[in-house]
Amino acid sequence: MFKINDNYLKLPGSYLFSNIAKKVNAFSEQHPEATIIRLGIGDVTQPLAPAIIDALHGAVDEMAHAETFRGYAPDLGYEFLRNAIAKNDFADRGCEIAADEIFISDGAKCDSGNIQEIFSLDNRIAVCDPVYPVYVDSNVMAGRTGSYDPLTERWSDVIYMPCTEANGFAPEFPKQTPDLIYLCFPNNPTGATITKSQLQEWVDYANRVGAVILFDAAYEAYISEDDVPHSIYECEGARTCAIELRSFSKNAGFTGTRLGFTVIPKDLKANGVMLHALWARRHGTKYNGAPYIVQKAGEAVYSEAGKKQVTEQVAYYMKNAQTIREGLQAAGFTAYGGVNSPYVWLKTPDHMTSWEFFDYLLEQANVVGTPGSGFGPSGEGYFRLTGFGTYENTLAALERIRRL
């Protein structure tokens, strides 16, 4: 008789955003008259930029003719895209990353969920708390996290690095030594970030203890301050200890178009085995590439017109984030983030729990946000709002919140 992977049964409840969707759907059914404003999930709302649309139409036309039709893509992704990434995201920032160290994928969520596969089940992971749930849940599914304590909401074999007001939402080196360290800066959900010299300390630490940093830089396009690194490879020594995960979702609006990439430098080895080779094997065996038309769309993000257009789009969302942060502060809330990130992280008022505040905001203001506790126990008492709505909706939501 076949048996299931029991680790799945250890996962408490269902996935955060599915839960939110269920609650919102239930509320909508009961209150069909309510105009709900969604500032919860990190989904974009602006249409794809004209340069990207042109590239998509062009690529679709190529698929219509035998001479230009494209079948299976190269395992790592098309060179035209990997070259554009290597130049724009790395060489132009002084980072030494070759095109063949870049693996094109259908998004950072998949990559951040799958990357743990190339590591031993014995490895100990360290995560920030609060944290993007995929890092932990994918390790739970693999059986790497031990047992769950519903009281503390913690896994016995996971090392938590609390990110709180006290430490400016920047993690500190953990007491136990981790093997894999998930870092995400600019951070989801707190909107906080760390300076280049702070990140350099993490790189030095990882090299010293023999850990790998899984660096999620999905929000790098939102960095507005000079001293904040866009890539971990801006730090010395990162090539021997860091994997970087990148996305086209937030900088170019690809949440429904699906494109991302992972960087694994060839210098990153365990006992002489390149992690690059393992990930290449996984790509070759369990993945079949992002669509050609989507890879062409990705290339257009790096064209002169594309760069200008997506920069304007990011500025639009950042104006929203600023509106949220300043609006909340004017309404008497304590709010963080929103400077180098589309996320604003607010303290719930009156000692409400995160989910109490979720219900309160949904019912009283018809505004949807994300409960901070959904990202981990240190997120309790916080709430995430995002700048990804329209400007009009963002203004309207803040007006409703002001009136509460």
Added chain:
Amino acid sequence: MFKINDNYLKLPGSYLFSNIAKKVNAFSEQHPEATIIRLGIGDVTQPLAPAIIDALHGAVDEMAHAETFRGYAPDLGYEFLRNAIAKNDFADRGCEIAADEIFISDGAKCDSGNIQEIFSLDNRIAVCDPVYPVYVDSNVMAGRTGSYDPLTERWSDVIYMPCTEANGFAPEFPKQTPDLIYLCFPNNPTGATITKSQLQEWVDYANRVGAVILFDAAYEAYISEDDVPHSIYECEGARTCAIELRSFSKNAGFTGTRLGFTVIPKDLKANGVMLHALWARRHGTKYNGAPYIVQKAGEAVYSEAGKKQVTEQVAYYMKNAQTIREGLQAAGFTAYGGVNSPYVWLKTPDHMTSWEFFDYLLEQANVVGTPGSGFGPSGEGYFRLTGFGTYENTLAALERIRRL
């Protein structure tokens, strides 16, 4: 110090098609004048059908305007596509499969590689020999296959079901009882298939021993004979023992566009736990949906115009397969398949090994095929050619082979 997943190191050599690509590239560099005809990898060559192209352009235009822009897709895929599949692929064939038992993905290779994750590592897999390498390799990576014996080319914990001339390339029930049974009909690589009553026996067997059948029906569009099932759900009792994997790659030319789906009936349970719920959790946590524009392209495959056009495309490839089979037989080869499948499975002449014949065909005829031994030890002495080339190239390749 971090450790890698050692199971990856057990994998012998690199992935079959990567190996072939390397050999072909090396030959091309040495013989730049040679016109190589590729009938090796199962990649299509015909452009996307006009109805699909129209749908893609339409969806791209939707992505260009805020009112019609789409961000994150629903976890299981868009309803418009799942409804079209449920009707056309299942209801119209008398199969009872609901739209919410269908999970849209970016392709059957990913699904067939990932599906093993929801099962226990203790489960014993059974595979046909020869077999599509992804089934075995993905289980090797997970640590489910024991140790590899390079002499027999077999894994200690895998149950092999030889498919040979003697049994008409149809597997027999294994002596050891498996937990997971991978079946692919019409078969890749042999091009063979089994009748509905034969498949019914497998369904009865699986229900009897408590096994799950992972049924890969990627080539169902190529079925030309009446008594061959298009879906395992045509068999009674399949809802309690079978998962079906489907692809848009071969019926509609989506190898470079990426779309597929997996069906998990809600009746398929282990100790009361629905496998459907586990796969839904995996989708929600480690995947983020196929692109909206690609899902719209998939919907167009089921439009009246789309159905007509993709049927013509399949007929085109089947004419190639017939040309190959008949051409080989006329040249004195023994060849199978090519009736309900785009694949022709030929016996190598003069006791050549599969790789010897690969080199011989590449060097003497500049034709690329796939060595049968790459699919497992019982594939030794066989060679796969595919009908996915152009008709002109297929004719030319057969003419070169005839002259050998």
